[in-house]
Structures are given as C-alpha cells and as structure tokens.
Amino acid sequence: ETGVTQTPRHLVMGMTNKKSLKCEQHLGHNAMYWYKQSAKKPLELMFVYSLEERVENNSVPSRFSPECPNSSHLFLHLHTLQPEDSALYLCASSQSRQAIHGYTFGSGTRLTVV
Amino acid sequence: GENVEQHPSTLSVQEGDSAVIKCTYSDSASNYFPWYKQELGKRPQLIIDIRSNVGEKKDQRIAVTLNKTAKHFSLHITETQPEDSAVYFCAASNYGQNFVFGPGTRLSVLP
Numbered sequence: 001e002t003g004v005t006q007t008p009r010h011l012v013m014g015m016t017n018k019k020s021l022k023c024e025q026h027l028g029h030n031a032m033y034w035y036k037q038s039a040k041k042p043l044e045l046m047f048v049y050s051l052e053e054r055v056e057n058n059s060v061p062s063r064f065s066p067e068c069p070n071s072s073h074l075f076l077h078l079h080t081l082q083p084e085d086s087a088l089y090l091c092a093s094s095q096s097r098q099a100i101h102g103y104t105f106g107s108g109t110r111l112t113v114v
Numbered sequence: 115g116e117n118v119e120q121h122p123s124t125l126s127v128q129e130g131d132s133a134v135i136k137c138t139y140s141d142s143a144s145n146y147f148p149w150y151k152q153e154l155g156k157r158p159q160l161i162i163d164i165r166s167n168v169g170e171k172k173d174q175r176i177a178v179t180l181n182k183t184a185k186h187f188s189l190h191i192t193e194t195q196p197e198d199s200a201v202y203f204c205a206a207s208n209y210g211q212n213f214v215f216g217p218g219t220r221l222s223v224l225p
Contacts, residue, residue, distance in 0.1 A: 004157075042118070043158075043203065043215040056212065090157070098209040102148045105157040 003027040006091050006106035013081065014114055021076040021109045023091030029104070031097045032074040034066060037088040037108070049074060050097040081113045116141040118206050120216030127194050128224050135219045137204035138186040144206040147187045148213070149178060153200045161202075162189070194223045 004025045013019050025032065034046040048056035049068040063085075065077040074091055088110050092103040117140040127133045137147075145166035150158040164171045164178045164187065171178050175194075180187040187206075191198055201220050205213040 040123075040217065042217045045212050048212065099207065099213065100146065100209060102160040102163055103213065105150075105159070107157045 004091060004093055004104050004106040006089075006109050008109060009107065010110045010112075012112045012114060013078070015081060015083075017081075018077070018079040020078065021089055021091075021111075023074040023076075023106055025072055025074075025091075025093040025104070025106075027093060027095075027104060029093035029095050030071055031094045031099065032068060032071075033092040033094075033103065034074065034076055035090040035092060037090055043090070047076075048097075055097065078111075081111075083113050086111055086113045116144060116206055116208075116211075116214040118204060118214045118216040120204055120219055122219060123217065124220045124222070126222045126224060129194060129196060131194055133189075133191045133194055133198070133221055133223075135189045135202055135204070135221070136186060137188070137206070137216050138184075139206040139214075140185065141206070141208065142182075142185065143208045146207045146209060147178070147180060148205050148207075149189050150203045150205070150215075151200045152203065152218075158203060191221075194221075196223050196225055199223045 007022045031050045036044045046060045047066040052068050067075040088108045090108045091106040094103050120137045148163035151161045152158040164180050175192045177190040201218045203218050204216040207213045
C-alpha cells in the first residue's frame with residue numbers, strides 16, 4: 001500500500017442511486033484531489049482540497065459533491081449520475097498544494113452507471 | 115492555461131530495445147515535470163521527475179530530458195523488459211498550480 005486507500009474498488013449504480021466514494025491517506029499530506037480517468041483521455045482534475053478547504057472546482061456538474069471532513073479523508077458523493085460518468089475515479093494526495101514531490105495516487109474506484 | 119501533448123499514443127518495442135516518449139507543454143512558467151506509470155488495473159505511480167533547473171535526470175534504466183527553450187521533455191527507457199509494459203503519463207506544473215497531464219502512451223514490450 002502506498003498510503004492512499006480508496007473504497008470501494010468497483011461500484012455499479014443506477015442513475016437514480018446515491019452513493020459515496022471514500023479516500024483515506026496516512027501520509028500526513030495536506031492536499032487531496034479527485035481525478036476522473038476515462039478511456040483515451042487525459043486525467044481530468046475535478047476537485048482540490050488544501051488543509052481541508054476546497055480550493056478548486058473544475059466546472060464539475062453538481063451531481064458530484066466532494067467532502068473533506070479532515071486532512072486524512074476525502075469523499076465524493078454521487079447522485080443522479082449519467083452513463084457518461086462511468087470512469088475510473090482516482091484520489092491523490094500531496095505534501096502540500098505545491099506538490100513539489102508529485103502526487104501519490106490511490107488505486108481508484110471503477111464506477112459504472114447503468 | 116497549460117496544455118500538454120504526448121506522443122506517441124501507443125508504442126511497441128522488442129524486449130531489450132529502447133523506448134522514448136515525448137511531451138510538449140505550452141506554459142513557459144511550468145517548472146516541474148513528473149512521469150507516472152500505470153499498469154493495467156493499478157494506480158498511477160511516480161517513476162521519475164525533473165525540475166526546470168536541470169536538463170537531464172537518470173535513475174537506472176529510466177532517464178528524463180528537458181528542453182526548456184523548445185518546451186518539451188522526454189522519457190527514455192533503455193533495455194526494456196516486459197514489466198515495463200504500461201501506460202505512461204507526463205505532466206507539467208508550476209508550483210502551486212495544478213498538474214496538467216498528457217493523454218498517456220501505452221507501451222508494449224514484446225518478448
């Protein structure tokens with residue numbers, strides 16, 4: 001384990017469901033990120049939290065709602081998703097917002113919206 | 115904003131040969147360039163990075179070169195092995211701003 005744990009690993013949900021993705025890091029990092037990874041596309045930044053404050057929201061639809069209750073935990077709440085939201089959702093963390101040593105990624109949650 | 119292009123999108127090499135992946139970036143203020151390797155079904159992992167104050171960095175069979183004037187940087191893998199097969203992502207950032215990732219290169223090392 002690299003210190004960033006994501007659960008669940010796989011999730012299948014209907015368009016009317018509500019579910020949450022969880023990310024936990026034990027690295028003492030102060031910044032956490034949500035990325036969306038779709039086939040043949042660059043990693044898309046969704047949200048950035050630094051010291052538990054949301055510092056960036058990249059025009060993500062409101063059906064995705066992040067939550068960062070403390071510096072070790074990050075959630076992504078999902079509701080009324082669309083099939084095109086099916087993707088691998090990756091959580092990452094870095095020592096600080098400057099990320100001078102890069103990101104540490106979790107293994108991701110493979111989401112399928114049916 | 116920053117834009118990162120990456121080529122080729124797929125690359126097949128014979129085991130033992132070298133592989134080179136090239137990325138270009140648009141923002142001359144970018145000063146940190148990491149490379150990530152993502153094996154099938156696994157997380158992206160940082161394999162090497164370079165900062166704008168150096169032109170080349172090596173770590174065993176992996177090297178990265180940076181040309182700030184031309185705004186491009188490349189990953190070089192020598193003596194490739196089957197376990198090098200993965201998707202490789204480059205990224206560019208200016209400290210304090212977000213990483214912008216390239217679209218990835220799928221490397222296949224053929225036995």
